[in-house]
Amino acid sequence: MIFNWIKGNITKPAPSDTKSTGEGTSPAGLTNQPEGLVENAVALATGLEMVDAFYPGHDPIDYYGDGGFRFGPMSHQGAVMFLPSGIRRWDVTGLNDIALNSFDKILAEKEDIEILLIGTGQQMSFLNRSVTDALRKQGIKIEVMDTSAAVGTLNILLSEGRAVAAALLPVD
The missing domain is CATH 3.40.1230.10 (MTH938-like)
Structure with missing residues (x-):
């Protein structure tokens, strides 16, 4: 996967309607990521955005x-x-x-x-x-x-x- 660094997104709290079942959603302003991919969760948690490779x-x-x-x-x-x-x-x-x-x-x-x-x-x-x-x-x-x-x-x-x-x- 190719990642872009997203400045400032790692400290944003998740929206209150975020699912807690592991399906995950993207922080506000980012496109939705495919559900269930561990890489997406890691990328988003560390301030990285997954983009087309x-x-x-x-x-x-x-x-x-x-x-x-x-x-x-x-x-x-x-x-x-x-x-x-x-x-x-x-x-x-x-x-x-x-x-x-x-x-x-x-x-x-x-x-x-x-x-x-x-x-x-x-x-x-x-x-x-x-x-x-x-x-x-x-x-x-x-x-x-x-x-x-x-x-x-x-x-x-x-x-x-x-x-x-x-x-x-x-x-x-």
Whole structure:
């Protein structure tokens, strides 16, 4: 999930009509959050607002670790994709989850991508050969490396204005 910091909302008392059954409601002025999600309760209690997992910017990664990434005014727990259109949540939890369909959003924007960096987490690991072969067959140049190296390379290429995309697994 991508969170925005909401200043001042953590001290607002809950409205008197707030349900106490764990269904939860948003503080005044915020859109309702889906009911029953622990992340929503934690986010709201700490002054964070859950927003759609898309950031239209191309900001470099300021911090990575503890299972997430920080870029621009945003932070995200879990894997991310940096695309020409912006930064999105990547719905994989580990190397074994990565399949060709994990790159559908990248394939949809392949005409605007010069190189794809894949950060495989704490250590550099190879992807399934059929996945890399299929991506290369689509005309995508791929560099696979550990997430630390991928973040550094991504930030350099972004500063040069290059057409770079990245799919990054988080590190602890």
